[in-house]
Amino acid sequence: MANETSAEPTRRDFLYIATGAVGAVGVALTAWPFIDQMNPTGSVLAAATIEADISTVQPGQQVIFTWRSHPLFVRRRTPKEIAEARAVPLSELPDPVARNANLPDDAPATDENREFKPEWLVVVGVCTHLGCTPTVLEGDYGGWLCHCHGSQYDTAGRIRKGPAPQNLAVPTYAFLTPTRLKIG
Amino acid sequence: MSGQSTYVPKTSFGRWFDSRLPLMRFAHDTMLTFPTPRNLNFWYAFGAVLTVMLGIQIVTGIVLAMHYIPSGDGAFDSVENIMRDVNYGWLLRYMHSNGASMFFVAVYVHMFRGLYYGSYKAPREVLWILGVLIYLLMMATAFLGYTLPWGQMSFWGATVITNFFTAFDQIHKGLGTGIASWLWGGFGVSDATLNRFYSLHYLLPFIIAGVVGLHVWALHVPGNNNPLGIDVKGPQDTLPFHPYYTMKDAFYVALFLILYVGLVFYAPNLLGNPDNYIPANPIVTPTDIVPEWYLLPFYAMLRSIPQKLVGVIVLFGAILILAFIPWLDTSKVRSCRFRPMMKVFFWLFVVDCLVLGYCGAQSVDAAWNLGGISIGLVWVARIGTLYYFGFFFPLMPLLGLIETPKPLPASIATAVLAPAE
Numbered sequence: 001m002a003n004e005t006s007a008e009p010t011r012r013d014f015l016y017i018a019t020g021a022v023g024a025v026g027v028a029l030t031a032w033p034f035i036d037q038m039n040p041t042g043s044v045l046a047a048a049t050i051e052a053d054i055s056t057v058q059p060g061q062q063v064i065f066t067w068r069s070h071p072l073f074v075r076r077r078t079p080k081e082i083a084e085a086r087a088v089p090l091s092e093l094p095d096p097v098a099r100n101a102n103l104p105d106d107a108p109a110t111d112e113n114r115e116f117k118p119e120w121l122v123v124v125g126v127c128t129h130l131g132c133t134p135t136v137l138e139g140d141y142g143g144w145l146c147h148c149h150g151s152q153y154d155t156a157g158r159i160r161k162g163p164a165p166q167n168l169a170v171p172t173y174a175f176l177t178p179t180r181l182k183i184g
Numbered sequence: 185m186s187g188q189s190t191y192v193p194k195t196s197f198g199r200w201f202d203s204r205l206p207l208m209r210f211a212h213d214t215m216l217t218f219p220t221p222r223n224l225n226f227w228y229a230f231g232a233v234l235t236v237m238l239g240i241q242i243v244t245g246i247v248l249a250m251h252y253i254p255s256g257d258g259a260f261d262s263v264e265n266i267m268r269d270v271n272y273g274w275l276l277r278y279m280h281s282n283g284a285s286m287f288f289v290a291v292y293v294h295m296f297r298g299l300y301y302g303s304y305k306a307p308r309e310v311l312w313i314l315g316v317l318i319y320l321l322m323m324a325t326a327f328l329g330y331t332l333p334w335g336q337m338s339f340w341g342a343t344v345i346t347n348f349f350t351a352f353d354q355i356h357k358g359l360g361t362g363i364a365s366w367l368w369g370g371f372g373v374s375d376a377t378l379n380r381f382y383s384l385h386y387l388l389p390f391i392i393a394g395v396v397g398l399h400v401w402a403l404h405v406p407g408n409n410n411p412l413g414i415d416v417k418g419p420q421d422t423l424p425f426h427p428y429y430t431m432k433d434a435f436y437v438a439l440f441l442i443l444y445v446g447l448v449f450y451a452p453n454l455l456g457n458p459d460n461y462i463p464a465n466p467i468v469t470p471t472d473i474v475p476e477w478y479l480l481p482f483y484a485m486l487r488s489i490p491q492k493l494v495g496v497i498v499l500f501g502a503i504l505i506l507a508f509i510p511w512l513d514t515s516k517v518r519s520c521r522f523r524p525m526m527k528v529f530f531w532l533f534v535v536d537c538l539v540l541g542y543c544g545a546q547s548v549d550a551a552w553n554l555g556g557i558s559i560g561l562v563w564v565a566r567i568g569t570l571y572y573f574g575f576f577f578p579l580m581p582l583l584g585l586i587e588t589p590k591p592l593p594a595s596i597a598t599a600v601l602a603p604a605e
């Protein structure tokens with residue numbers, strides 16, 4: 001009894017704090033595997049690169065490949081579409097940066113910064129609003145219209161109108177040959 | 185529970201058991217003799233309806249789980265197998281999918297009832313908040329369940345809703361995408377996602393059952409509110425729960441179940457979306473994505489807001505604000521029967537929710553044509569969203585201050601037993 005009211009720290013106080021501290025660290029360390037198991041597995045991350053043959057794509061046409069379980073748009077743009085995209089002043093773009101994984105994060109969203117070759121636009125077909133697949137050649141800007149909540153993209157895949165905050169993402173990619181792409 | 189226990193075991197085994205585990209005493213005091221206001225009306229039967237529906241969802245769910253395969257390749261076909269080959273599989277699945285809808289019908293009636301009679305006010309704040317928690321868990325469960333058949337709506341509904349979290353990228357770069365890919369177990373909704381959704385869909389209903397237990401416990405401390413919204417003053421104001429309310433509840437449960445089986449037998453796909461009979465295709469989004477009807481008002485709010493992060497905050501805010509109304513409402517009077525102004529705004533609120541639900545079901549660019557002037561439904565939804573929040577704030581706190589309530593009756597007994605005028 002005397003111990004419990006004494007102002008001096010007791011052995012029990014010490015054990016209480018030490019056990020509590022070990023317990024807290026233990027709980028935190030045990031929690032991590034239970035949280036981390038939800039993250040993508042190594043095999044999912046490994047299957048993240050594809051090659052795509054674009055030899056049959058005609059001007060004005062878009063083909064869709066599957067990349068990281070998402071649609072990947074490869075669009076062969078007509079001269080008119082390219083000219084339209086280039087005529088847009090940067091001040092009219094809701095998202096001023098290029099969102100091009102091959103360029104620095106702050107590269108401006110000019111049409112030139114959205115592709116390697118003007119004719120070929122390669123973007124991830126995931127609306128930056130809530131992830132639907134936009135439909136090609138619809139909307140007011142000649143690019144894509146997302147039917148889910150009405151976002152509109154231009155012929156450079158840049159957001160022009162609607163709730164989506166960002167331009168369609170340009171993935172890391174390279175031309176292996178003039179008709180073959182490596183994505184990811 | 186309020187009052188002294190009146191349980192007297194009838195057999196010697198009963199006495200023996202009662203002194204070791206007073207389970208029968210607990211059941212007797214909470215379900216048989218519990219003093220209940222004598223004026224509870226039809227709208228009070230929905231608590232019982234909800235309990236029955238939860239039971240039905242759990243039982244039908246467990247048997248569906250005996251045939252369901254949670255994999256991208258197997259899910260859709262296994263549901264078709266349930267529909268075509270499993271004995272009575274069609275019935276079990278339609279009971280489960282329509283059961284979810286009827287569950288929400290009941291929960292909405294139950295919630296509007298609480299709103300109308302002021303049941304969220306002191307001393308029932310915790311009871312109300314537990315209810316809001318159950319509602320949230322129900323929405324989560326239904327959303328997870330809707331993913332399981334792995335049709336087009338399953339897939340794209342899951343995609344849109346999990347993408348809500350990517351809005352956090354606007355707070356801190358990579359935060360939202362990180363959370364989303366953690367939820368998915370991949371770069372998007374995939375096999376890994378389906379598996380974990382199945383695990384959680386199985387779990388949550390049992391958590392709901394646990395919270396329902398707390399909800400009923402929190403109900404039994406102050407006892408029921410009632411349509412007059414005044415406190416019980418003595419035994420003359422109450423009736424024992426059994427047989428008065430066991431009978432009344434059972435009667436309305438039976439009526440409700442008739443409606444439910446009517447839906448199951450005659451219109452099992454009325455509330456479903458035909459696109460969900462198309463297998464999930466990660467490359468093609470259906471032209472019009474609509475969630476299940478019970479989420480439509482919130483969906484309309486989301487769509488009416490052109491900024492992603494704000495849209496998502498409004499959507500969650502619309503549900504969370506419910507938890508605060510015990511303190512937003514400043515009126516001393518509970519029931520709308522005695523609140524002439526609140527009554528009007530309450531019904532406007534009900535209409536508002538229906539209008540929002542309607543807007544959520546239409547395509548984004550839909551418009552109303554009023555004599556040559558076309559009004560975009562987006563604008564209707566914006567006004568609806570404004571009223572939804574405006575009702576809770578500033579209307580609720582304000583009304584309590586400016587409204588003059590009608591005089592309250594002296595007691596439940598005097599009001600109910602008085603000879604008709």
Ligand code: HEM
Nearest residue numbers: 241242245246248249252277281284326329330332333389
């Ligand atoms: C709160 C209770 C529950 C709700 C609101 C609910 C809701 C739903 C919904 C909306 C669906 C999709 C129906 C469809 O379109 O086919 C579904 C499917 C499913 N649920 Fe539940 N559920 C509940 C409880 C349970 C439980 C307890 C289990 C298992 C023990 C379960 C197992 C399943 C299975 C296996 C499916 C897929 C088969 C199918 O699509 O019919 N559910 N659930």
Ligand code: FES
Nearest residue numbers: 127129130146149
């Ligand atoms: S997902 Fe494209 S506009 Fe919402």
